[in-house]
Amino acid sequence: MSVPSARIVAHFDMDSFYASAETKRNPSLRDEPVVIGADPKDGKGRGVVVSCNYPARKFGLRSAMPISEAWRLCPQAVYLRPDFEYYESLSSQVMQIIRARVRDFEQVSIDEAFVDLRSIATTMGEAEAWVARLKDDLRTETGLTCSVGLAENKSAAKIATDLHKPDGITVIGPGMTKEFLAPLPIGVIPGVGVKTEMLLKEIGITKVGDIQKLEVDLVKKRLGGSGLWIWDVANGLENEPVKEHELKSFSTERTLEEDSKDWVVIEGIVSELAAELGDRVRSAHIVFRKVGIKVRFRGFETHTREARLATYSNDKDAILREARSLLRTFQDKKLPVRLVGLRVSEVKREATDQTSISVWIDGLVD
Numbered sequence: 176m177s178v179p180s181a182r183i184v185a186h187f188d189m190d191s192f193y194a195s196a197e198t199k200r201n202p203s204l205r206d207e208p209v210v211i212g213a214d215p216k217d218g219k220g221r222g223v224v225v226s227c228n229y230p231a232r233k234f235g236l237r238s239a240m241p242i243s244e245a246w247r248l249c250p251q252a253v254y255l256r257p258d259f260e261y262y263e264s265l266s267s268q269v270m271q272i273i274r275a276r277v278r279d280f281e282q283v284s285i286d287e288a289f290v291d292l293r294s295i296a297t298t299m300g301e302a303e304a305w306v307a308r309l310k311d312d313l314r315t316e317t318g319l320t321c322s323v324g325l326a327e328n329k330s331a332a333k334i335a336t337d338l339h340k341p342d343g344i345t346v347i348g349p350g351m352t353k354e355f356l357a358p359l360p361i362g363v364i365p366g367v368g369v370k371t372e373m374l375l376k377e378i379g380i381t382k383v384g385d386i387q388k389l390e391v392d393l394v395k396k397r398l399g400g401s402g403l404w405i406w407d408v409a410n411g412l413e414n415e416p417v418k419e420h421e422l423k424s425f426s427t428e429r430t431l432e433e434d435s436k437d438w439v440v441i442e443g444i445v446s447e448l449a450a451e452l453g454d455r456v457r458s459a460h461i462v463f464r465k466v467g468i469k470v471r472f473r474g475f476e477t478h479t480r481e482a483r484l485a486t487y488s489n490d491k492d493a494i495l496r497e498a499r500s501l502l503r504t505f506q507d508k509k510l511p512v513r514l515v516g517l518r519v520s521e522v523k524r525e526a527t528d529q530t531s532i533s534v535w536i537d538g539l540v541d
């Protein structure tokens with residue numbers, strides 16, 4: 176009889192992803208402090224830092240810091256507005272490289288993913304070697320680095336990732352999760368925010384190890400529904416599966432520089448949006464069944480319409496064709512158009528994913 180092997184979960188987190196993406200297309204930024212966020216307007220700008228690179232962090236800059244404060248600390252940094260379309264296309268490239276090599280994959284944000292390595296490695300050593308190879312290949316193929324945490328469950332792997340950034344691998348050996356977590360502040364537990372931290376501090380709980388010493392019922396009483404989750408994570412007992420979420424849709428939209436009633440101009444924009452969406456669909460290796468349009472008129476009156484195709488498609492011409500015919504249904508409107516958007520939905524992964532999985536992990540999965 177075979178004994179089920181212990182889990183080995185890897186958490187991947189791209190290093191200062193947006194800033195690295197900007198450096199990729201403009202290598203002269205490599206050693207400069209780079210800040211992605213709101214327009215600083217010589218220190219008078221509103222809004223926040225969305226992301227910054229490691230040279231900027233040396234000046235004390237952090238994500239979510241007001242952009243005016245970033246300017247005060249480091250006016251010489253290169254300040255850029257975020258280009259989410261570009262980041263998303265780079266993200267799909269990265270995720271596709273990881274996804275193609277594993278059976279159990281879960282993307283959790285634009286630059287983070289979990290992988291269950293049970294089908295690939297039987298020891299942490301093997302897992303670490305596999306992760307190191309993948310990190311090298313990611314760097315060669317995309318020019319980007321990431322940090323990885325390896326542990327017996329998702330929460331410990333995620334917490335571990337932050338310990339050696341950038342470009343690090345942190346391994347929590349089998350049976351070591353509780354010991355690893357004990358000295359860390361409770362704020363490292365996913366889901367523990369400022370409010371929970373305060374509630375726990377009031378009863379003298381500051382370290383994960385303090386939670387480990389408590390009865391689960393006391394934690395539940397103090398924190399309500401999330402208490403059980405926090406207690407499980409603290410004790411290394413969290414056991415959530417690594418599972419791909421269902422894809423819902425891909426969309427893009429554009430606000431016109433000036434409101435317009437010129438349908439030639441509007442159709443031109445729709446063509447650009449269709450081409451962009453087509454590229455993203457291709458790079459994400461998905462197929463779609465529905466194409467939708469959103470048209471917002473002056474005064475914020477907004478309409479959406481969609482069409483369902485006879486079969487799944489990944490064809491940008493199909494997006495354009497459907498989008499144009501949907502757009503035509505608005506042309507007798509008297510108001511000028513302020514914004515147009517396109518969306519593909521009912522999406523799923525291209526079937527070819529399965530082939531690439533068996534090619535990559537040749538022999539390890541039947």
Ligand SMILES: [Mg+2]
Nearest residue numbers: 188189191286
């Ligand atoms: Mg990251």
